[in-house]
Each structure stands twice: as structure tokens, then as C-alpha cells.
Amino acid sequence: MIRSRWCLPIAPSSQPIEQGAVVIADGRILAVGPATELAGRFQPKALVELDNHVLLPGLVNAHCHAAMSLLRGAAEDLELQAWLTEAIWPLERRVVSGEMVRIGTDLAIAEMLSRGITCFADMYFFPEEAAACAARTGVRAQIAFPIIDSANAWCANLSEGLHKGLKLHDAYRNDARIGIAFGAHSAYMLSEESLRKTLMYAEELGRPIQIHLHENAAEVEEAFKRVGRSWITHLAEIGLLNPSLQAVHMTQLTDAEIELVAGHGVQVVHCPHSNLKLASGICPLPRLRRAGVNMALGTDGAASNNALDLFAEVRLAALLAKHEGGSAAEGAVADMLRMATLDGAKALGLDHEIGSLEAGKQADLIAVDLSGPSFLPVRDPAAALVHGPAGGAVSHVWVAGRRLYAEGEWDTIDMADLRGRVQGFA
């Protein structure tokens, strides 16, 4: 049993429970409610008491390139195309290896856990290494293997990449924490034939596709030159727009494209820091929400952020929504917290298992200590999480009932050893 000053279940109610408790058994949530009521019903084998904390579901980072944490700070003050072609891709050609992905993913997981992220969606080379890191550290993950037409450090061509990816899917087919997905890099990096092939395999296996889409205006202009229509229209024609598609970025959207995306139930992942840092644009959260699109949040990789802190994305996305919508009512506290948890889980097809503190769900939860001066006095714990510096106040993290982080210490990561490996790499 974990007792906490406040419990924020997200669903079925977005209201905080004062002096709440969560009971966990066999990695799942057994009950959620007022501590006094649950104390009468259960005799817990272990009790955690959190006097100044708010307990909530673990955050879902719906878009990341974990291993790029090793490229943090390697390319600053460049817009997307220059960032990719002049800095990141040449650097990746030199440094990407299985070892790099192992060290970088461990580093990213350590950072994400310390910021309250219990589930992340990854997309990078050597996905078998990233999956092994997630398996070893106990975090939950959607590992999307990379799909690109050109040769790279991991595969010589698309066929080899698909072959390796399908083998990886087989290896994790029955894993409760790790799911394999298709990481189609972007419409501009894949031929129509490759997109069709990806869709065919993804549908056959019933697995999601994640893709970078309409990240900036130049990408969309290129679409009109190459295929005579926007990439979203192009994907719609091919049949890729469906509820299993996770479209990342989406900063350039006409009203017709929003209708198209909403009509097909596409999941949209908003990465505000990365988009602002690369001057890509702003994903129109209020317009997408009004159209009924399910929205998730992502940090993107640390080379374009530079922190893997989803609470920081929540705060920024809330502010941008108010600006974009021209109304302070946009980006409301409850909506933003739901976006970082349950809606993020839905985007990854995991909302039946995670995203809220409800009986029967996986016990993926975090505690945030609100006793620091930035939060006092606590009038509304939910607002404190959205508009206060909550990422730095995460105190405890559990995934499937197993504690992975507490008070600055990691239970499954040797931080001194990891620091040495990171310094050895850099």
C-alpha cells in the first residue's frame, strides 16, 4: 500500500483524493481510494507513506530517440534540415553502434525515470539493444525499429531492416512490458512502395506505426514538389491514416488535413520543445482537440530538446495552447495531465493497461514531492504539476509494482558505472 497526501487517479475522476492510497498486488493496482477506507479493507505486507506528495500514473513519453541522449548538445541553433543534414546525420554515420545505443538508452532511461516517465516510445537504430535496456531496467517501452530506404549502421536496406524488425517482434511477442512497433522515419525518407510494405506488415502483426509527419514547412513544400500533394494526403491515399498510426510533430496542418486525421482516428504526438528549438513550428493542439483527435506528448531525442522531462513538455504545451487558441481556458490543467498519461497511453494502444490509477491496471505510478518552496502553499496539486517545476520534484517511480527510483537513487541502474560509460563514449 502506498499512502499519499494526494492521489490523482486521472480516470475515472480527474479530481485529487485527499489522504489517498493505492493498493498493489502482483504488479497490478488492486484498489484506489481514501486511505482510511482502504486501511479497513486491506492488511498490507508493506506500507509506503508519502506525507507531502501527490501520487499519479507514470508519465508516457510518446516520442523519443533514447540513444540520442549521447548526442545532447552536439548540434545547437540550427533549423531542422541543417540540423539533420549538416550535424546529426554525419555525426550518426561516425558514432552509431550497438554499444552507443546501449549506453545512450541506459542514460535516457535513467533520466526519464528520474523525471517520472514510466513508459516511452523509442525509435532508433539497433532497437534490439534498446529493447534489452528496457527489459533490464524494468521500464515500459514501445520500441519502434527504424524503417528507412537508405543503408545505415543497423541495416543495408529496407528488406534487411524489416527482417530484423520482425525477428525482434517475435522475441518480444509475449512480453508484458515491451512492445515492438514500426518506426517509419518519415514520408520523405520512404518510397511509396516502402510505405505500402510497412503498412502491410504492420496490419498483419497488428502493431502500430510511428512516423515523423509535417514536422516543418520545408518538409511539406518538398512533398508538393515530389508527389504533388502534402505528405498527409499522400499517406491517406496509400491507406496509412488509421488509429494505429502515431503521427509525430504535425506542426503544419490545413483545416482539411485536420479533418482527415480526425476522421481516420490518427494519434498525434506533440513535441513542443523540439519543435520550438528547431524553429519547426507549433502543433495546433486546440484545433486538433476540437476536431476530436487524441493527443499525446513527446520529448523527442535529447539532441533537439535537450532534456527528457515530460513535465516540462506539459507546461510548455499548456502555455502554447493558450497562445495558439487565444484563450487562457485552452490547455486546462486536467486536460494536460491526461494528455501526459492516459491519452499518451491511448496513442500507444496501451490505455487498457496503463495511464490511470484504476483497479486492474498495471501499477505504473509516480510520486511528486510538493514540499519544496516552488510549490507552497499547495492549493491545487494538479495545477502544481502542470505549472510548477514538477520534473525535478519526482521522488518515487514504480513500474508494474516494482520500485525503479526513489529519492535520487535508481534501483536497477548503477549510476556511477553508467556515468563512466557515458564519459568513456564522449
Ligand SMILES: [Zn+2]
Ligand atoms: Zn523524432
